[in-house]
Amino acid sequence: MAKVRTVHSCTECGAESPRWQGQCPQCKAWNTLVEAVVEPAGANAARFAALAGSTGKLRTLAELEPREEPRTPTGIEEFDRVLGGGLVAGGVVLIGGDPGIGKSTLLLQALSLLALHHKAIYVSGEESGEQVALRAQRLQLDPGGLQLLPEINLERILAALKNERPRIAVIDSIQTVYSEVLQSAPGSVAQVRECAAQLTRFAKQSGTSLIMVGHVTKDGTLAGPRVLEHMVDTVLYFEGDTHSSFRLVRAFKNRFGAVNELGVFAMTERGLRGVSNPSAIFLSQHAQQVAGSCVLVTQEGTRPLLVEIQALVDGAQNPNPRRLSVGLEQNRLAMLLAVLHRHAGVGCFDQDVFVNAVGGLKITEPAADLAVVLAIVSSLRNRPLPPQLVVFGEIGLAGEIRPAPRGQERLKEAAKLGFTAAVIPKANAPRHAVGEMRVIAVDRIEEALERARELEA
Incomplete structure (x- = not known):
């Protein structure tokens, strides 16, 4: 097996350097060199060979037969409204928000309902298995069919997903996942971009509905590269004050539904509950x-x-x-x-x-x-x-x-x-x-x- 080679490329001018430097040698910009994986020329061809039949032929738009993507309802009406009716097979959802606003709580509630009828895996990178089990007990959920994987190594996560082939998978969160082929720390731009690309590629090839949790920066945007929002199909943001009992989930991007859709929740002792009359x-x-x-x-x-x-x-x-x-x-x-x-x-x-x-x-x-x-x-x-x-x-x-x-x-x-x-x-x-x-x-x-x-x- 050939050794994986990495380079550091400048986010401003695209120049490459074999090692990290504080200043780009070409455009002289500071702190713009980001680690990236360099793959052999034939690696991408072999990886996407399975898709060549659908993407390599030139056809007119009239020859294509559009079909409505089947939806998998999550069981939470307000969450389904923001998603456009439910989860889509092979769709990738990115959900962000301030710490403690309720991202993990909402996803654990939705996954426990989905696990009653579909195979679901919850990958926890921030909490141990005991902590997740304690939260499920506090929310009085039925986690009997929900599988839990406390892991942050990308290769092990992908191996488990390929082995189990779940219908729905949650990665909580993408900033904690790291790949062994990169030397940078988890949460860095290179790690977030590479891990998100590998997980998105798996979801598209296997048909698994994937939900990734993302951290936000001080100004409220998703941490890491903006390319993360372009990779996924749906981008959701949690809004609202953590001191208030109400939470708002807004869709900023949705390839399978309307954008700017809003879901209103109330935080209770048993988790997030949809609000029937938001006005x-x-x-x-x-x-x-x-x-x-x-x-x-x-x-x-x-x-x-x-x-x-x-x-x-x-x-x-x-x-x-x-x-x-x-x-x-x-x-x-x-x-x-x-x-x-x-x-x-x-x-x-x-x-x-x-x-x-x-x-x-x-x-x-x-x-x-x-x-x-x-x-x-x-x-x-x-x-x-x-x-x-x-x-x-x-x-x-x-x-x-x-x-x-x-x-x-x-x-x-x-x-x-x-x-x-x-x-x-x-x-x-x-x-x-x-x-x-x-x-x-x-x-x-x-x-x-x-x-x-x-x-x-």
């Missing part, structure tokens, strides 16, 4: 009407959610007023304040402005603009908005109110929860009445403020 989490219960509060109907994947947007406008105590947003994009807040001053005559240049999305939800769609503006004006004037009012719509730099996708579904969700009035873009105006809801369609920001003031009265 109740993101709506505060006030004893009386308060200024600076506006209810937004946002769209997360295929699910409309009602979220309370809170704003606090207070006199600035220094020459540079603060603009702070939690759950919303801060640069967009500065843009909305400029549009509000230019086209509606409402200035906040001497005020501190704080905006928050209740419940820890991160809202990225621009349809939240109108709710943010109404909440800011309500706090500035100290006049509460009607409690049964919902709002959505994007605001342009010219002051126009642009439509939001799936406006009908948003209105139906709000009417189902008892809201009786809505301020929406004119392009989203429904052709037929939505229950007993009063729909107010506007096309300018100044018109939206005027109609909202009439509702206050």
Whole structure:
């Protein structure tokens, strides 16, 4: 057997060096040399010989017969929603999140349910077998058919998977796995990339549904190379504060389903439980009407959610007023304040402005603009908005109110929860009445403020 040779390549310019150096000898960049395996020329040809029949022929798209991939439900409805209906044979899922947020708990719950009907293996690289068994006992799970492998060596893991041929396998986590052919430590860029590539190759060739757990960095992105996200089929992120009992699982990439799909869970003594009415989490219960509060109907994947947007406008105590947003994009807040001053005559240049999305939800769609503006004006004037009012719509730099996708579904969700009035873009105006809801369609920001003031009265 030929000896495996490794080189160190630069991530900036691609130059190679036989050994590690602090500075790249070509582009002079620091700390960019990463260890990689150099395989013989015929190694890749032999490895992918089995796939040559399906990839080596040139065919037209009309000759191919597309088929729907069969799904394997996990038994947890919210988890299946984020996955697009369940696990796909040969699919690779990467799930990341902050430490202690519930990644291992959710996967252990799902795998214990899947093990009742399918062969499943849980590869634990961070915890011993006794620790995993203790967690299963605490969660009151039935782990009778679940097989456990406490191992971090890649070659031994692959040997066990090839021998057992499970339907579903979990690697917890990919940062703890190492390959003997590389000299770098577990968790390094080279180890993570090589181990993920080998496990993904096994999943595609064997048809095993593979789930890998990934650590995240300080800024919330997956640790290791970004190529890890390109290798897998689905990328899921855990969101939410570890001090709160609610957890959000969002799909950022899914080759077999919709992206930006959201699953809502509540952390209980028996693990994570799906929340049947997520909108109740993101709506505060006030004893009386308060200024600076506006209810937004946002769209997360295929699910409309009602979220309370809170704003606090207070006199600035220094020459540079603060603009702070939690759950919303801060640069967009500065843009909305400029549009509000230019086209509606409402200035906040001497005020501190704080905006928050209740419940820890991160809202990225621009349809939240109108709710943010109404909440800011309500706090500035100290006049509460009607409690049964919902709002959505994007605001342009010219002051126009642009439509939001799936406006009908948003209105139906709000009417189902008892809201009786809505301020929406004119392009989203429904052709037929939505229950007993009063729909107010506007096309300018100044018109939206005027109609909202009439509702206050």
